[in-house]
Amino acid sequence: MNSLVILLISIVVLVCGYLFYGRWLAKQWGVDPSKETPAHTMADGNDYVAAKAPVLLGHHFASIAGAGPINGPIQAAIFGWVPVLLWILIGGVFFGATHDFAALFSSIRHEGKSIGHVIEVNIGRRGKKLFLVFAYLTLLLVVAAFGSIVVGTFASGPAGSDAYNLANGRTAMISMLFIVLAIVFGFLVYRRNAPLGVSTVIGVAALVLCIVVGYLCPIHLSKTFWEIFVLAYILIASVTPVWILLQPRDYLNSFLLYGMIILAVLGIVVAHPTMNLPAFTGFGGINGNSQLFPVLFITVACGAISGFHSLVGSGTTAKQLDNEKDAMAIGYGGMLIECGLAVISLICVSFLFADGAMPSGTPTQVFATGIATMLQTMGLPYDVMYSVLILAVSAFCLTSLDTATRLARYMLQEFFVDEGESVENLTGFKKAISNPFVATLITVVIGGILMTGGYSLIWPLFGAANQLLAALALLASAAWLGNIGKNNKMFYIPMVFMLAATVTSLIITFKTKLGRLITPPENPTVAADVLQCLFSAVLVILAVVLVIEGVKALSNKKPAEAKK
Numbered sequence: 001m002n003s004l005v006i007l008l009i010s011i012v013v014l015v016c017g018y019l020f021y022g023r024w025l026a027k028q029w030g031v032d033p034s035k036e037t038p039a040h041t042m043a044d045g046n047d048y049v050a051a052k053a054p055v056l057l058g059h060h061f062a063s064i065a066g067a068g069p070i071n072g073p074i075q076a077a078i079f080g081w082v083p084v085l086l087w088i089l090i091g092g093v094f095f096g097a098t099h100d101f102a103a104l105f106s107s108i109r110h111e112g113k114s115i116g117h118v119i120e121v122n123i124g125r126r127g128k129k130l131f132l133v134f135a136y137l138t139l140l141l142v143v144a145a146f147g148s149i150v151v152g153t154f155a156s157g158p159a160g161s162d163a164y165n166l167a168n169g170r171t172a173m174i175s176m177l178f179i180v181l182a183i184v185f186g187f188l189v190y191r192r193n194a195p196l197g198v199s200t201v202i203g204v205a206a207l208v209l210c211i212v213v214g215y216l217c218p219i220h221l222s223k224t225f226w227e228i229f230v231l232a233y234i235l236i237a238s239v240t241p242v243w244i245l246l247q248p249r250d251y252l253n254s255f256l257l258y259g260m261i262i263l264a265v266l267g268i269v270v271a272h273p274t275m276n277l278p279a280f281t282g283f284g285g286i287n288g289n290s291q292l293f294p295v296l297f298i299t300v301a302c303g304a305i306s307g308f309h310s311l312v313g314s315g316t317t318a319k320q321l322d323n324e325k326d327a328m329a330i331g332y333g334g335m336l337i338e339c340g341l342a343v344i345s346l347i348c349v350s351f352l353f354a355d356g357a358m359p360s361g362t363p364t365q366v367f368a369t370g371i372a373t374m375l376q377t378m379g380l381p382y383d384v385m386y387s388v389l390i391l392a393v394s395a396f397c398l399t400s401l402d403t404a405t406r407l408a409r410y411m412l413q414e415f416f417v418d419e420g421e422s423v424e425n426l427t428g429f430k431k432a433i434s435n436p437f438v439a440t441l442i443t444v445v446i447g448g449i450l451m452t453g454g455y456s457l458i459w460p461l462f463g464a465a466n467q468l469l470a471a472l473a474l475l476a477s478a479a480w481l482g483n484i485g486k487n488n489k490m491f492y493i494p495m496v497f498m499l500a501a502t503v504t505s506l507i508i509t510f511k512t513k514l515g516r517l518i519t520p521p522e523n524p525t526v527a528a529d530v531l532q533c534l535f536s537a538v539l540v541i542l543a544v545v546l547v548i549e550g551v552k553a554l555s556n557k558k559p560a561e562a563k564k
Contacts, residue, residue: 001081001274001275001279002272002274002275003268003272003273003274003275003347003350003351004268004269004272006081006085006275006343006346006347007265007268007269007343007344007347010085010088010089010339010340010343011340013089013093014089014092014093014336014339014340017092017093017094017097017336018097018332018333018336021093021094021097021098022097022101022328022332022333023328025098025101025102025328025332025490026101026327026328028486028487028490029102029105029481029486029487030486031105031324031325031327031328032324033323033324033325035324037050037108037112037321037322037323037324038108038111038112038318038319038321039051039112039319039320039321039322040322041111042111042112042319045241045243046241046242047241047242047316047319047410048112048319048320049241049242049243049247049319049320050320050321050322051242051247051320051321051322052196052322053322053323053326053329053330054196054200054251055196055247055248055251056247056317056320056321056322056326056330057254057329057330057333057334058250058251058252058253058254058255059246059247059250059251059254059316059317059320059399059403060312060313060317060330060331060334061254061257061334061337061338062250062253062254062257062395062396062399062400063250063312063316063317063399063400063403064100064302064306064308064309064312064313064334064335064338064400065257065302065338065341065396065400066146066302066308066396066397066399066400067149067363067364067393067396067397068301068302068303068306068308068338069302069303069338069339069341069342069345070341070342070345070363070364070367070393071363071364072299072300072301072302072303072304072342072345073088073300073303073342073343073345073346073349074345074346074348074349074363074366074367075299075363076295076296076299076300077277077346077349077350077353077358078281078285078286078287078290078358079280079281079282079283079285079290079292079295079296080277080278080279080280080281080282081275081277081278081279081346081350082279082280083280083292083296084296084300084346085343085346087296087297087300087304088300088303088304088339088342088343088346089339089343091297091300091303091304091305092303092304092305092335092336092338092339092342093336093339094490094493094494095304095305095470095494095497095498096303096304096305096306096309096335096338096339096470097331097332097333097335097336097339098332098490098491098494099305099309099310099335099470099473099474099477099494100309100310100313100331100332100334100335101313101327101328101331101332101335102331102473102474102477102481102491103115103309103310103313103314103331103473103477104313104314104317104318104321104327104330104331105324105327105331105477106118106314106476106477106480106481107313107314107315107318108318108321108324108327109480110480112314112318112319112321113314113318113414114132114135114311114314114315114407114410114411114414115131115135115310115311115314115472115473115476116128116131116132116135116411116414116415117414117419118314118476118477118479118480119131119472119476119479119546120418120419121419121480122476122479122480122483122553123475123476123479123546123549123550123552123553124549124553125418125419126545126549127545127546127549127550129415130542130545130546131472131476131546132411132414132415133415134465134468134469134472134539134542135311135411135469136408136411136412136415138307138308138462138465138466138469139311139404139405139407139408139411139443140408140443140446140447140450141450141455141458141459141462141465142308142400142401142404142462143234143401143404143405143408143443143444143447143450143451144447144448144450144451144454144455145451145455145459145462146397146398146400146401146404147227147230147231147234147401147447147448147451148451148455149394149397150226150230150394150397150398150401151223151226151227151230151451152168153168153171153172153390153393153394153397154168154171154172154175154221154226154230154394155168155172155221155222155223155225155226156168156169156172156218156219156220156221157220157222158220159220163222163223164220166218167386167387167390168218169218169219169220170214170215170218170387170391171214171387171390171391171394172214172218172219172221172226173213173214173217173218173219174210174211174213174214174215174391175214175391175394175395175398176214176219177210177213177214178207178210178249178252178253178395179233179245179249181203181206181207181210181252182245182248182249182252182253183244183245183248185199185203185248185251185252186243186244186245186247186248186249187244189248190243190247200251200255203248203252203255204252204255207252207255207256211388211391215384215387227448227451227452230401231444231447231448231451233402234401234402234405234444234447235405235440235441235444237402237405237406238402238405238406238409238440238443238444239409239436239437239440242316242319242320246316246402246403246406247320249399250399250403253395253399256391256392256395257392257395257396259392260388260389260392261337261340261341261344263371263375263385263388263389264341264344264371264374265344266375266378267371267374267375267377267378268344268347268374270374270375270377270378271373271374271375271377271378273347273351273374274351275347275350275351276350276351276352276353276354277349277350277353286356286358291508293501293504294500294501294502294504294505294508295505297467297497297498297501298463298464298467298501298502298505299463300342301463301466301467301470302338302342303338303339303341303342303343303345304339304342305467305470305494305498306466306467306470307465307466307467307468307469307470307471307472307473308404308466308469309335309470310469310470310473311404311407311411311469312403312407313331314473315403315406315407315410316403316406316407317330317331344367344371345363345367347370348366348367348369348370348371349363349366349367349370351370351373351374352366352369352370352373364390364393365390367389367393368385368386368389368390368393369386371385371389372385372386372389405440405443405444405447406440408439408443408447409436409439409440409443412433412434412439412442412443413434413436413439416430416433416434417434456528457527457528457531457532458528458531458532458535460509460528460532461506461509461532461535461536461539463505464502464505464506464509464536464539465539467498467501467502467505468498468499468502468506468539468542468543470498471495471498471499471502471543472543472546472550474491474494474495474498475491475495475546475547475550476550477491478491478492478495478550478554479550479553479554482553482554483553488554499543499547502539502543503540503543506536506537506539506540506543507536507540509532509533509536510533510536510537510540513529513530513532513533513536514533516529517529517530517533
């Protein structure tokens with residue numbers, strides 16, 4: 001199959017999904033441009049700051065993407081390109097984009113607070129507490145993992161040493177220049193009222209200059225230095241007002257990411273390579289040792305549906321949405337852009353598949369190799385394109401990293417604030433731990449400990465935990481819409497399917513790890529097996545409890561108590 005045909009079909013499906021299904025959802029849920037959003041009613045100059053739609057889309061897209069839409073499809077390609085493509089397109093339009101849009105919209109109708117708060121109001125206080133603990137622990141894993149990835153793409157020893165890595169040195173320098181550029185951009189736009197259009201043109205030009213300077217003048221610093229730097233950076237970035245760094249950096253970074261997608265599409269259009277990967281390799285995958293259900297639906301998350309997106313949409317994005325009319329473009333549209341990136345990733349791995357074997361290297365390397373090879377047919381230098389693509393993926397991860405830290409801070413604060421209360425009215429221990437600086441410091445310290453050693457023991461459970469978050473976010477949105485008398489039936493199939501996939505995955509993990517503990521293999525990994533066995537059981541129990549609570553809420557509608 002020609003990859004260009006796959007790309008064109010995908011674009012048509014995603015655009016039609018946005019124009020028809022996305023608009024239908026907005027109408028069903030009652031999106032109202034005349035309603036004031038929390039960015040205005042609760043404006044505080046720190047977290048609640050209204051952002052223009054293009055700026056907020058840049059933040060939202062850069063935050064939800066991370067390396068997910070690249071890693072997932074490439075890893076799941078063991079089942080062939082057809083099942084992965086179908087899941088990306090069907091899952092993206094009817095599962096993921098619906099989930100993201102609903103999380104954002106339900107949050108702006110609940111004071112810009114998290115899905116945990118939506119659960120408290122529409123399902124119950126116990127459900128909120130359970131969800132927030134689960135979400136916070138999941139975010140700690142994200143902070144640890146993405147922090148490790150960023151450090152890994154920055155660290156480089158001096159020339160001639162074993163740790164020397166030219167690509168890392170370039171990426172580190174460019175990323176540092178990006179941070180400075182973002183602060184200047186934010187100051188000019190938000191404090192000097194510089195026109196956004198003119199500022200964007202100048203900012204993008206400066207972005208290109210940063211890439212050139214970083215490419216020519218790499219910096220080589222140790223892994224230890226970058227571990228300390230990254231932790232200090234997310235500590236500061238997560239408590240500073242969003243207009244100083246988060247909004248402008250993510251907005252400018254988004255142009256790098258859009259540029260990466262445009263380059264990739266250009267490479268596919270010009271080279272239009274053949275999909276060498278078989279259309280379907282069997283329900284057990286290429287090696288016969290996997291299970292299409294549930295592995296495919298857990299592995300391809302960000303490219304189809306991802307629970308992390310609900311935390312972003314109901315966390316940072318909802319607090320910056322200027323007008324409800326922008327919710328569909330940012331929530332639903334942002335997810336479909338990510339689906340497009342997932343399709344490109346699938347094309348890359350299918351193109352590089354040869355001699356019955358998957359291409360070697362990490363998913364990021366496979367992605368960069370595939371696109372750079374295609375662009376080479378246009379006369380563009382392979383090494384430059386490869387470096388730029390690696391840089392773009394690193395930018396995804398750095399953005400997701402400090403967004404995740406800020407989100408974790410929100411979760412920790414909300415845990416101690418019940419419906420009708422505020423952080424300002426708390427006393428004693430609750431007031432101390434709900435302080436933004438204290439909550440952030442706790443998150444960074446724990447995340448840092450996990451980052452430098454330990455998170456890998458339970459990281460294999462992240463995929464299932466992330467998809468469980470998605471199922472619970474769908475449940476919360478369904479409960480709220482049902483309570484206010486709106487159509488919520490579009491959530492039922494995605495919610496049940498994701499719960500089934502998640503619980504099945506967790507039960508398989510539990511049985512596998514328990515079996516390893518009972519009959520240890522030649523190379524036992526006792527600590528990892530114990531932790532994964534324990535946490536998989538806890539997650540299944542959590543899912544069952546919240547589903548029971550949710551079903552009760554769905555069957556006992558209470559419109560008088562629910563927020564509209």
